[in-house]
Amino acid sequence: MEITKRKRLESKGWKVGTVQEFLDLSTEEAAYIEMKVALSKTFQRRRREKRLTQQQAARLLKSSQSRVAKMEAGDPSVSLDLLVRSLLALGTPKRALGRILSSS
Amino acid sequence: MEITKRKRLESKGWKVGTVQEFLDLSTEEAAYIEMKVALSKTFQRRRREKRLTQQQAARLLKSSQSRVAKMEAGDPSVSLDLLVRSLLALGTPKRALGRILSSS
DNA sequence: TGACAATATGTCAGTTATGACATAATCTCA
DNA sequence: TGAGATTATGTCATAACTGACATATTGTCA
Numbered sequence: 278m279e280i281t282k283r284k285r286l287e288s289k290g291w292k293v294g295t296v297q298e299f300l301d302l303s304t305e306e307a308a309y310i311e312m313k314v315a316l317s318k319t320f321q322r323r324r325r326e327k328r329l330t331q332q333q334a335a336r337l338l339k340s341s342q343s344r345v346a347k348m349e350a351g352d353p354s355v356s357l358d359l360l361v362r363s364l365l366a367l368g369t370p371k372r373a374l375g376r377i378l379s380s381s
Numbered sequence: 382m383e384i385t386k387r388k389r390l391e392s393k394g395w396k397v398g399t400v401q402e403f404l405d406l407s408t409e410e411a412a413y414i415e416m417k418v419a420l421s422k423t424f425q426r427r428r429r430e431k432r433l434t435q436q437q438a439a440r441l442l443k444s445s446q447s448r449v450a451k452m453e454a455g456d457p458s459v460s461l462d463l464l465v466r467s468l469l470a471l472g473t474p475k476r477a478l479g480r481i482l483s484s485s
Numbered sequence: 486t487g488a489c490a491a492t493a494t495g496t497c498a499g500t501t502a503t504g505a506c507a508t509a510a511t512c513t514c515a
Numbered sequence: 516t517g518a519g520a521t522t523a524t525g526t527c528a529t530a531a532c533t534g535a536c537a538t539a540t541t542g543t544c545a
Contacts, residue, residue, distance in 0.1 A: 305470055356460065357460075361416070365409040371412050371484075
């Protein structure tokens with residue numbers, strides 16, 4: 278919400294940011310998960326394009342095959358950090374990462 | 382590197398992915414850090430636009446003032462996950478997040 | 486200036502993410 | 516089919532992240 282709008286609402290006696298915020302929690306969580314899923318899918322696609330096995334990709338990322346499998350499965354134990362760093366390691370440009378998130 | 386290019390190089394006897402990979406480590410790391418810095422700056426900008434103190438923002442994020450300060454300072458102990466979830470909590474649309482990363 | 490608000494920095498115990506390992510399930514060709 | 520390769524799943528010790536607290540530093544304004 279922009280400052281001008283906030284001021285307009287507050288001047289009319291609205292308590293900005295209580296119920297609406299509560300409801301937004303689910304949409305935030307959803308957006309976060311959608312982003313992770315989109316990154317997962319993209320990672321798998323790029324790995325396959327490069328004809329890498331999970332084992333080979335793991336070596337490239339200094340990780341393990343099982344963790345790569347979990348990344349691609351969208352396992353909740355996998356962080357956004359790891360997904361992003363892994364995509365970068367596969368040579369994904371920042372520009373492409375941005376597009377993935379934008380349209381996830 | 383795309384498959385066709387890889388095959389072209391491999392057919393000429395190149396060992397794809399050794400020296401070049403090593404050199405890329407720094408660029409990957411740089412890209413990763415740039416993204417975190419860009420998210421930090423954006424978070425601070427959005428918090429200020431909303432006229433929130435770090436304390437208030439912390440309550441919104443169910444975090445603490447000191448962690449918010451570290452987020453904005455680009456402290457290495459702050460994860461991409463936290464930055465992204467925090468920006469979402471401030472109402473940043475995924476589309477905007479994508480743009481931030483794309484152009485970081 | 487001085488007092489109070491806001492922000493920054495250091496530390497730490499609890500939580501979460503990670504690589505590694507074992508092993509199960511699935512795929513792929515001969 | 517079946518053997519070898521690839522991927523999936525479960526577990527665990529260790530490493531990294533987190534909120535919280537204390538306290539220092541900086542900003543603001545009368």
